[in-house]
Amino acid sequence: MPAVPPATVVGPLTPHLYAPDAVRPLRAKEHFLQADTFVELHVHPWPQLTFSTRGVIRLSTQDGSYIVPPSRALWVPADVPHSITLIEDAELRTVYVHSWLAPPWERCEVLEISPLMRALMLALDTTPDGRPPADPQAPHRERMIAPLLIDEIERATQIRIDVPLPADKRLRQLCEALLRNPADRATLAERATAIGASERTVARLFRDQLGMNWQQWRQQAVMAHALPLLARGMAVSQVATASGYATDSAFCAMFKAATGRSPTAFQHKKPR
Known part of the structure; x- marks a missing residue:
């Protein structure tokens, strides 16, 4: 997409x-x-x-x-x-x-x-x-x-919560699309088609250009998007939806695997 x-x-x-x-x-x-x-x-x-x-x-x-x-x-x-x-x-x-x-x-x-x-x-x-x-x-x-x-x-x-971006123009277009809309749940195959490449080619570009696979890069991008939302006090369910996860439990499992802590550990009260 x-x-x-x-x-x-x-x-x-x-x-x-x-x-x-x-x-x-x-x-x-x-x-x-x-x-x-x-x-x-x-x-x-x-x-x-x-x-x-x-x-x-x-x-x-x-x-x-x-x-x-x-x-x-x-x-x-x-x-x-x-x-x-x-x-x-x-x-x-x-x-x-x-x-x-x-x-x-x-x-x-x-x-x-x-x-x-x-x-x-x-x-x-x-x-x-x-x-x-x-x-x-x-x-x-x-x-x-x-x-x-x-x-x-x-x-x-x-x-260190930056999200690396590739030099390849097609792959960068794919990455920018996810960064602009983390809630978009399109598969890698669908994203590859949108930039005129095969899923196999895109998977290889991720490894060659960024040193990680698609799922690892997407997790890093989602974490960078989710942490500021949690820090502002947004409900975990809302952050999960904004990050493209169908269920809170799936989001929480990813988050805990990445950080060793639950999303609520990163929540703060909104400033007055």
Whole structure:
């Protein structure tokens, strides 16, 4: 079954109006975007920290896809092309960092957001170039905040829940279709037909390109989708349905096999 196209496609949200420099080494921006909005693939010569104050997003690069709920932030190194899909209505926040300040990380990193990190990021002015900052002291505050925020980023707990993506265009189309709609219960044979390949060819591509079989990759993708939903307090039955499982018991069995714990162990109360 082909992927459902996003409801809205937008450009790269004007990163050039927030370029960090020696005077303003941190630049922050915010955008309120609706579910099913797709921010097109783009790149810039400085690293960024992306998070949302509400709503879940998915950021994709050439190598993988990352689910980012409000409790986490995603570090994206400089010169890494990336796109963003809004899984829910979200208040998307991005902090651009001057390269001389940035940690020497060569790949994307999912980070737990500490209360201090969140407060520092939200304290940054979000006015674009060409307009006076809402806070006249914004450049001074950014220079003061920068070393402490970078220290918090480097201290943050890193979480490995990324979903690898293949280089092969046909297989990537299949993977993206599942990531866009994890509840779709189409078989591998049906998905292979949709991309014009045989089931045997697709199975071989999974092994060659991703080092795992279809079921292993699908489980990883479902886990990345389900964990943020559980963390927000969604009922296990609803998460199971949203993840493409016909019964709660089948979902719980998969989840416990993957993590050694039941889904309820990952549930938290919704924030007030």
